[in-house]
Amino acid sequence: EAQLEESGGELVQPGGSLRLSCVASGFSFRHYWMHWVRQAPGGGLEWVASIRQDSSEKFYVDSVQGRFSISRDNARNLLFLQLDSLKVEDTAIYYCVKERVGGHFDYWGRGTLVTVSS
Amino acid sequence: AIQMTQSPSSVSASVGDRVTITCRASQGVRNDVSWYQQKPGRAPSLLIHSASVTQTGVPSRFRGSGFGTDFSLTISDIQPEDFATYYCLQDFDYPLTFGQGTGVDLK
Numbered sequence: 001e002a003q004l005e006e007s008g009g010e011l012v013q014p015g016g017s018l019r020l021s022c023v024a025s026g027f028s029f030r031h032y033w034m035h036w037v038r039q040a041p042g043g044g045l046e047w048v049a050s051i052r053q054d055s056s057e058k059f060y061v062d063s064v065q066g067r068f069s070i071s072r073d074n075a076r077n078l079l080f081l082q083l084d085s086l087k088v089e090d091t092a093i094y095y096c097v098k099e100r101v102g103g104h105f106d107y108w109g110r111g112t113l114v115t116v117s118s
Numbered sequence: 119a120i121q122m123t124q125s126p127s128s129v130s131a132s133v134g135d136r137v138t139i140t141c142r143a144s145q146g147v148r149n150d151v152s153w154y155q156q157k158p159g160r161a162p163s164l165l166i167h168s169a170s171v172t173q174t175g176v177p178s179r180f181r182g183s184g185f186g187t188d189f190s191l192t193i194s195d196i197q198p199e200d201f202a203t204y205y206c207l208q209d210f211d212y213p214l215t216f217g218q219g220t221g222v223d224l225k
Contacts, residue, residue, distance in 0.1 A: 035214075044205065044216060044217075044218050044219045045154070045156075045162065045205050045207075045216045045219070046216065047207075047213060047214040047215065047216065050212070050214070059212040059213070060213075061213050062119075062213065095161055095162075100164075100167070102167060102168060103150055103152075103167075103209035103210075104152035104164060104167040104168070104207070104209055105152070105154070105162075105164060105207070106164050106167075106173070108161040108162055108163070109161065110161055111161055
C-alpha cells in the first residue's frame with residue numbers, strides 16, 4: 001500500500017523560508033502526479049501545488065505563486081515544497097498527496113505543521 | 119478559478135438517518151469531482167471519485183451523483199463512525215478547488 005510521510009514543518013518568522021519533504025513508498029512514485037494540500041488551523045482544505053511525473057508541468061494556487069516551489073526527485077521517491085517569503089497566513093498543516101490516474105487524491109500523508117509567527 | 123459552493127456548512131443527524139451534502143460548481147466540470155472524509159486530527163481520505171465511483175473499501179451507504187455543475191454526496195443509514203467533515207474537490211481544471219466543507223455531527 002502507498003505511504004507518504006512529510007517532514008520539515010516548524011516555527012518560522014514572517015519572511016523566512018522552509019523546505020518541506022515527503023518520502024513516498026509502496027508505489028511507483030515516478031508514474032504519478034503529486035500535490036501539496038494545506039489546512040489552516042480550524043479551516044478547510046486548500047490545494048497548494050502540483051507537479052507532473054517528469055516535472056515538466058507545475059501549478060500553484062495564486063496566493064503562493066512566486067513564493068513557493070514544488071519539485072521532486074524520482075530516483076529517491078521524494079517530493080519537496082520550498083516555502084519562501086512566508087506569511088502568517090501560510091500557517092497550516094501541509095499534506096503530501098498522491099494523485100490517482102484520473103485526477104483525484106487517493107493517498108494522503110499525515111501532514112507536517114508549518115507555523116509562521118514572530 | 120472554479121468555485122465549489124458546498125452546503126450545508128454543518129448538519130446534525132441521528133444514527134440511521136440519511137444525510138445529503140451538495141456541491142455546486144461555478145462552471146461545468148464534467149464528472150471531475152471527488153469527495154473526502156476527514157476526522158479530527160486525521161488526514162482526509164477518499165470516498166468517491168469521478169462523481170459517482172465509490173473508492174474500494176468504502177461502505178456502500180456512501181453514494182455520489184451529479185454531472186456538470188451539481189453534485190451530491192448521500193450517506194444512507196449514517197453510522198457513528200461517519201460523523202466527520204466532508205469536502206468536495208473539482209479536478210477538472212487548475213487551480214484545483216475544494217468546497218468549504220460540511221461538518222456532520224450527532225444530534
